[in-house]
Structures are given as structure tokens and as C-alpha cells.
Amino acid sequence: MAITTDKMEGTVKKELHVFYVLDTSGSMSGAPIGALNDAMRSTVEELRKKDGEKADLRIAVLEYNSANRWVTQGNNGVENLQDFFWTDLQATGLTYLGGALKELNTSLSRNEKMKAETGNKVPVVIFMSDGYPNDDWQEGLQVLAENKWYRAAIKIAFALGDQADTEVLAKVVGVTKQGQIVPNYEAVIKTNDLQAFSNMIQVVSVSASLAASSSQMLGTEVGAETIVREAAGEGANTDENGVVIVDATSAGGDIYASDATADDLDGFDVI
Amino acid sequence: MAKDLPKGTRLKSMLGIDIVIDKKLGEGGQGYVYKIDYGGQPKALKIYKPGKMKDPKAFYKNLKNNVSKGAPNASFLWPTDMLKWDGHTFGYIMDLRPSEYVELVDFMNAKKQVHFESFKAAVTAALEMTAAFRILHSKGYSYQDLSDGNFFINPQTGKILICDNDNVSEYGQNTGILGTPQYMAPEIVRGEAKPSTYTDRFSLAVVIFILITMTHPLEGKRHLCEILTPKNEQIIYGTDPVFILDPTDRRNAPVAGVHTNIGIVWPELPDYVKNMFIKQFSKEIMMAPQRRATESDWQNMLIQLRSDIVRCGSCRGENFTHNEAKPVCSGCGKPLPIQRYLKLSGVNYKMPIVAGNIVYRSQLGSSNIDVAGDPVFVVRVHPKDPRTLVLQNLSGMELRAIKPDSSRVLLKDKGAISNEAGTVIEAFGGSVTIV
Missing domain, CATH: 3.30.200.20 (Phosphorylase Kinase; domain 1)
Structure with a gap:
């Protein structure tokens, strides 16, 4: 048959699911929930720009407070980015993290959310919390640590504000490929600045979803720690455990946040 | 902020x-x-x-x-x-990239729907890339990170612009870059080698295959695995790579309903093209960096392929012809608009005289690397008679021609000559004969 190029489709892409597990308990009321909604709306836009490039991106959002609920209502609770738009979440209730972890475990299964016909790329799971869980989160984590998808996933957590428990989050994202729970502080980003949070969650979401497909450098492993380190930028502060602390000026991994002053540009022969 | x-x-x-x-x-x-x-x-x-x-x-x-x-x-x-x-x-x-140039990744993205104007343009892009790499390598450089994201293509013409030239290094040097997954040579994926001319050649072969077929050569059935973990990637791209069309090892064969592009293009490709891909993506050659085809091998194949693509004047479908006696469109059955053929002194095949076909320097005989990919003639529609095709001189110099009646004429640079059987044009120590 004679052929024409308009019959050609894109190359076959696997699906890459980006999960968000978001704390919408009462303590998030006011500016924090406003900032979260705004950040997620921008994040969806950023992910949409990369959709189809290296993978067909899918988004699944689980909010938890005194209960938990999949915000994304598409096929199996997973949304195609082309037709998903963010609807604002409300803050109310307690912080039942354990319940959310169990729900996540149920969903991370070939019969639930991982049904891709072309198979999946390693999923990305991003957590955000501003507090301490009010339920038996350890039991939930034990269950989740048995899940092979979760073991393989790139896992990153945001600790918002001083009340956020970085140790709990480090354990949640610290499930190894073998299923051990080893706190991974380097995959936790702590910030008090809502704008910095907004910037970072966008950068981290995009770079985590592209991590396995981007140019690779000698001696640099693809993983949550690298993604966090690169997003925070050179010279980002850490606490005594290694949690990356992001403030207003180091947000977004943009080095010009603090450098774009005349003094620092001297080396460029400013005239 | x-x-x-x-x-x-x-x-x-x-x-x-x-x-x-x-x-x-x-x-x-x-x-x-x-x-x-x-x-x-x-x-x-x-x-x-x-x-x-x-x-x-x-x-x-x-x-x-x-x-x-x-x-x-x-x-x-x-x-x-x-x-x-x-x-x-x-x-x-x-330099700035002109706005009409698009990254390969956008052609590969079903959500962007960028298409080449023709397969001839797609092959032109592969050819331009190959010629550029041939010159780069001949100057002692390697590129080190060829992927779908670091060159731009004009979908209409197939002209390319290679960017990200900051990692380009002289022989034996490396800036720390390893390459991009899906495009890295197996020995880099396995952690046994750093980027070099040899690994560039693997990446180039992958890019050529993708440009022509919109299919990754190693992403068949095995790529549809439940989850593409780093371990699975090691196997697919590093320790046990299998070509999607390996004739003997079918473990990674295309899957009907999923790998549709390859099902459209592969059956149409001439045997010399299929054979080259099968050989270059055989386990034997993939695992032996020093035995990979050079840019010159790819250039010769692609120049021939480019000239064998003929668009039907009736249904507009493209045909991959191969010197058939009476070529007809495989789509609609109408005769293809091939007026005559060109016999070229440097190759053993004939080139159909169809609009857009180009005679390259390397088709006239041995040539220097820098000029092997330079166009010498292009076949164009006669400016006054759209039914007639003429041969335009792009060589940059005056050429001597002998008409069928044995008269001698001079063909000026940019000047054109009608396609009369028996005409011979001499150029760069070789010749073009219209038959």
C-alpha cells in the first residue's frame, strides 16, 4: 500500500501515574488550603505540558482528614490530564493518615488504578501534611510496605509548617524496594512559606515524572533524594536529619531567586 | 518567588x-x-x-x-x-531556532500530532542528521547525548538543527553526561562504557529508525511489561536488547493494535533498508560497538531510500519503489509519475526522475566527508511547463553536458537542463546519465 505520514501516530507510551496524598484536616484551614489549591491547579497545568512526551501522564489525588476520598473521579479514580481540572478542596476534621495509606495500598494494584494497557512506568507518590496523624498510621504503613508498586515508586513528602511531623513523613516515604521501612529524610521537603511550597510541588512533580527519561549524568542516581536536592537548588539548608528546608528565597530551584541583583552579576561584565 | x-x-x-x-x-x-x-x-x-x-x-x-x-x-x-x-x-x-523547527519528541507525542510533510522529508531529516554526525566525528568530536530532545526538524523539508552542543567533546573526553534513556548504547546502560563515537552511532541508529517508522527499535512486546522498573530497563536497553523486528528472536515482536506505526511502514520498506536495520539491531552488532555501521554506511542507504520514494500523482500516497519496470502506485494502481531514471557513476542503482529528488555528491563517486552529503542536482518542475521535469545544477559551478545528439553544452550553476534520455552531465570526476 502507498502510505502517507498523517497515518502515523506518536510512539507507544507507557502510563505514568502521579499520586498525591494530601492532608486536608482542619489545621489546613485558611491560607494553607488556599495555597494548596492554587499550587495543585498550577501543578496540573505543568504536568499537562509534559503529557505524552515520555509517558502518558495520569493523576490521582487522595485527600484525607477524618476520612479519605479520591478527588479524581475519572476512570478508576485516575484522571487523564487532558481533561482534568482542579476543584478546590476544603479543610476540615482530623488527620487520619493510616486510613489514607491503607486506601493507597488498595489502589496500587493491577485491578484498581494500575490498569494501563501499555503497562506502567514507575509511579510517583507525593505526600503533603501539616501535622501529626491522629490514627494508627504505623499499621497503615506496614500494609503499604508490602505493596510492590509502592516499593518501586518514587516517593517524596512535603512537610508544611512547624507542626508537620517530618519523622512520620520520612518513614512513609522510606519504604525501600525490599519493603523495609527506613526513614528517608532526604526525600522530605519542609517549608513554612506557602509560595515556596507552591513552587516546589510544581518543580518536584514535573521532575519526578520525567526523572527516568531525562539526560543522565555520571554518578547521579535517579531517585527521590536527587529530585529533592535538584529542586531545592545548590546550598539549600537541611535539618540535623537531612530534611531539606526551603524558605522563600530558595524556592523553586531557581538560582536567580537570590542572585538576580546587580552585585552578583558583576562577573557577567554588567555595563 | x-x-x-x-x-x-x-x-x-x-x-x-x-x-x-x-x-x-x-x-x-x-x-x-x-x-x-x-x-x-x-x-x-x-x-x-x-x-x-x-x-x-x-x-x-x-x-x-x-x-x-x-x-x-x-x-x-x-x-x-x-x-x-x-x-x-x-x-x-x-543562533536562534526558527519557529518552524520542531523537536523530534513532538513528532513522537500523540498529543501534539506533528507530522512530516512526507516520508521523503522524514528520510531527509535522517540523512541530514547522519551527514552532520559524520562531519562531527571526522573532526574528532563525539556528541554524547543524542536523543529526541536535542535537535529540531523542519517537518516540511526535513532540514535539522542540532542544539545542546555544550556536551560535544573531543576524543576520549567526557563532560560527565551519560546520555538519555532509550537512546543510550547498551554498553553505557550496563555501566561498562562512557559516551564515545561508537555510542553516538548506536543513538544515531535509534534516531534514524524512529524518524522513519515512529517506533522505538527496542520497544515491542517486552516494553509493555506491567511496570518499567530500572531492572527491566537494564534488560530491555542494556543486558538483553532485542530488536522489535528481529527475525529470529520474537520475544519483543510488535503487538497488533498497539504498535500500529511499524505495521504501516515496515511492510513498505525496500529490502536493503529492512536488512540494514535488522543487521544493525541484531544482538551481535548491538553488543559489538566497533562493528556498528558508520555514518557513511547509513548515508549511502538513506540517500538511496530518499530517491526511491515516489509520491503518486493521483492518490498522493508515497511508494517505496525499487527500479520496477513499469512502476504503479501500490495504493490506487495508477502509473507513478516517473519520467525517466538517472544513472549515477558512484552507485549501482538508478534514481527515478521525480520532483524533489536530489543527486548527492557521494552518488557520483568517492568524495570528501565534508561534501559527501552536498546536493549536486535537484529534480524540479519546469518553470514554464508543469508537466515536464528538469534537472537543476546545485553544484556551485558550471558543468559540462553532452546532449543525445552529441552536442556539448555548458550548464551554469543554478541553471537547469531538460530530461532527455541520453544526456550525460559530468560533475566532480563522475557523471549523471539520463536513461
Whole structure:
């Protein structure tokens, strides 16, 4: 048959699911929930720009407070980015993290959310919390640590504000490929600045979803720690455990946040 | 809040040219690209993010060397000047990419729907890439990170522009880059080698295959695995790569209903093309870097393929012809608009005289690397008679021709000659005969 190029489709892409597990308990009321909604709306836009490039991106959002609920209502609770738009979440209730972890475990299964016909790329799971869980989160984590998808996933957590428990989050994202729970502080980003949070969650979401497909450098492993380190930028502060602390000026991994002053540009022969 | 170099920021380049920042064009993992005014000329400026490279001073030195050596040929958006190292970072200046040029990744993205105007344009892109790499390698450089994201293509013409030339290094040097997954040679994926000319050749073969078939050569059935873990990637791209059309090892065969592109293109390809892909993506050759086809081998194959593609004048479908006696369109059955053929002194096949076909220097006999991919003639529609095709001289010089009645004529540069059987044109020590 004679052929024409308009019959050609894109190359076959696997699906890459980006999960968000978001704390919408009462303590998030006011500016924090406003900032979260705004950040997620921008994040969806950023992910949409990369959709189809290296993978067909899918988004699944689980909010938890005194209960938990999949915000994304598409096929199996997973949304195609082309037709998903963010609807604002409300803050109310307690912080039942354990319940959310169990729900996540149920969903991370070939019969639930991982049904891709072309198979999946390693999923990305991003957590955000501003507090301490009010339920038996350890039991939930034990269950989740048995899940092979979760073991393989790139896992990153945001600790918002001083009340956020970085140790709990480090354990949640610290499930190894073998299923051990080893706190991974380097995959936790702590910030008090809502704008910095907004910037970072966008950068981290995009770079985590592209991590396995981007140019690779000698001696640099693809993983949550690298993604966090690169997003925070050179010279980002850490606490005594290694949690990356992001403030207003180091947000977004943009080095010009603090450098774009005349003094620092001297080396460029400013005239 | 993120801040950028604001519009109007004034800088001075290493070569002393005044720079004014216009606007940010993009941001990648490594740095930012700005549109600038460069001494009155619009140009692009890339500035690196500090802390992203292992050894910035060595990288800087390498870049400076590339600037002073100059672009290998016009297909490279080469660094032409720099922003000096300021203790934190540095940058380089290059030409702007014209807006009609698109990244390969956008052709491969079903959500963007960019298509080549024709398979002839797709093959032209592969050919241009090959010619550019041949020249780059002949100058002792390797590119090191060829992927779907670092060159741009004009979908109408197949012309290309290669960017990200900051990792280009001289023989034996490496800036710390390993390459991009899906495009890295198996020995790099296995952690046994660093990028080199040989690994460039593997990446080039992958890019050529994708340009023509819109299918990754190693992504068949096995790529549809439940989850593509780093371990599975090691197997598919590193320790046990299997070509999607390996005739003996069917473990990675295309899957009906999923790998549709390859099902459309592969059956149409001439045998010499299929055989070359099958050989180059055989386990034997993939695992033996030194035995991989050179750019010259790919160039010869692609030049022949380009000339064998003939568009039907009736249904507009493209046919991959191969010197059939009475070629008809495989789609609609109408005769193909091949008026005559060209016999070329450097090759053993005939080229159909159809609009858009090009005679390249290497088809006339042995030639220097720098000029092997230069067009000598193009077949064009007669300016006054759209039913007739003529041969236009693109050689840059006057050529001697002998008409069928044995009269001798001079064919000026850019001048054209009618396609009468028996005409012979002499060029670069070889000849073109219309038959």
C-alpha cells in the first residue's frame, strides 16, 4: 500500500501515574488550603505540558482528614490530564493518615488504578501534611510496605509548617524496594512559606515524572533524594536529619531567586 | 518567588559584544535560555544553573574549546561566543531556532500530532542528521547525548538543527553526561562504557529508525511489561536488547493494535533498508560497538531510500519503489509519475526522475566527508511547463553536458537542463546519465 505520514501516530507510551496524598484536616484551614489549591491547579497545568512526551501522564489525588476520598473521579479514580481540572478542596476534621495509606495500598494494584494497557512506568507518590496523624498510621504503613508498586515508586513528602511531623513523613516515604521501612529524610521537603511550597510541588512533580527519561549524568542516581536536592537548588539548608528546608528565597530551584541583583552579576561584565 | 534576568539586563560577551536580555525562552534541568540582542543581532543565550555539573571548570574549558573550533557544519546550533565564568556560572551564545523547527519528541507525542510533510522529508531529516554526525566525528568530536530532545526538524523539508552542543567533546573526553534513556548504547546502560563515537552511532541508529517508522527499535512486546522498573530497563536497553523486528528472536515482536506505526511502514520498506536495520539491531552488532555501521554506511542507504520514494500523482500516497519496470502506485494502481531514471557513476542503482529528488555528491563517486552529503542536482518542475521535469545544477559551478545528439553544452550553476534520455552531465570526476 502507498502510505502517507498523517497515518502515523506518536510512539507507544507507557502510563505514568502521579499520586498525591494530601492532608486536608482542619489545621489546613485558611491560607494553607488556599495555597494548596492554587499550587495543585498550577501543578496540573505543568504536568499537562509534559503529557505524552515520555509517558502518558495520569493523576490521582487522595485527600484525607477524618476520612479519605479520591478527588479524581475519572476512570478508576485516575484522571487523564487532558481533561482534568482542579476543584478546590476544603479543610476540615482530623488527620487520619493510616486510613489514607491503607486506601493507597488498595489502589496500587493491577485491578484498581494500575490498569494501563501499555503497562506502567514507575509511579510517583507525593505526600503533603501539616501535622501529626491522629490514627494508627504505623499499621497503615506496614500494609503499604508490602505493596510492590509502592516499593518501586518514587516517593517524596512535603512537610508544611512547624507542626508537620517530618519523622512520620520520612518513614512513609522510606519504604525501600525490599519493603523495609527506613526513614528517608532526604526525600522530605519542609517549608513554612506557602509560595515556596507552591513552587516546589510544581518543580518536584514535573521532575519526578520525567526523572527516568531525562539526560543522565555520571554518578547521579535517579531517585527521590536527587529530585529533592535538584529542586531545592545548590546550598539549600537541611535539618540535623537531612530534611531539606526551603524558605522563600530558595524556592523553586531557581538560582536567580537570590542572585538576580546587580552585585552578583558583576562577573557577567554588567555595563 | 523565582526571579529571572529581567528584560533589558545588559551584559558583555567573552568576545566583547554587547548583550541585552530580551526574554526567557525556556528552562531546563541544566539552565535557562534567553532571547537576546547580541550587538544588534537576535541570538539565543544559555545560562547554566550553578551546582548542576560535577566539574564546571572542565565543562567551561570544553565549551570554550568548542567556541574556538567553530561549528562542524550548518546543521549545528553551535556555541559561537560565551558569558565568562563569574565564580558561580557561565553561558554561551548561539543562533536562534526558527519557529518552524520542531523537536523530534513532538513528532513522537500523540498529543501534539506533528507530522512530516512526507516520508521523503522524514528520510531527509535522517540523512541530514547522519551527514552532520559524520562531519562531527571526522573532526574528532563525539556528541554524547543524542536523543529526541536535542535537535529540531523542519517537518516540511526535513532540514535539522542540532542544539545542546555544550556536551560535544573531543576524543576520549567526557563532560560527565551519560546520555538519555532509550537512546543510550547498551554498553553505557550496563555501566561498562562512557559516551564515545561508537555510542553516538548506536543513538544515531535509534534516531534514524524512529524518524522513519515512529517506533522505538527496542520497544515491542517486552516494553509493555506491567511496570518499567530500572531492572527491566537494564534488560530491555542494556543486558538483553532485542530488536522489535528481529527475525529470529520474537520475544519483543510488535503487538497488533498497539504498535500500529511499524505495521504501516515496515511492510513498505525496500529490502536493503529492512536488512540494514535488522543487521544493525541484531544482538551481535548491538553488543559489538566497533562493528556498528558508520555514518557513511547509513548515508549511502538513506540517500538511496530518499530517491526511491515516489509520491503518486493521483492518490498522493508515497511508494517505496525499487527500479520496477513499469512502476504503479501500490495504493490506487495508477502509473507513478516517473519520467525517466538517472544513472549515477558512484552507485549501482538508478534514481527515478521525480520532483524533489536530489543527486548527492557521494552518488557520483568517492568524495570528501565534508561534501559527501552536498546536493549536486535537484529534480524540479519546469518553470514554464508543469508537466515536464528538469534537472537543476546545485553544484556551485558550471558543468559540462553532452546532449543525445552529441552536442556539448555548458550548464551554469543554478541553471537547469531538460530530461532527455541520453544526456550525460559530468560533475566532480563522475557523471549523471539520463536513461
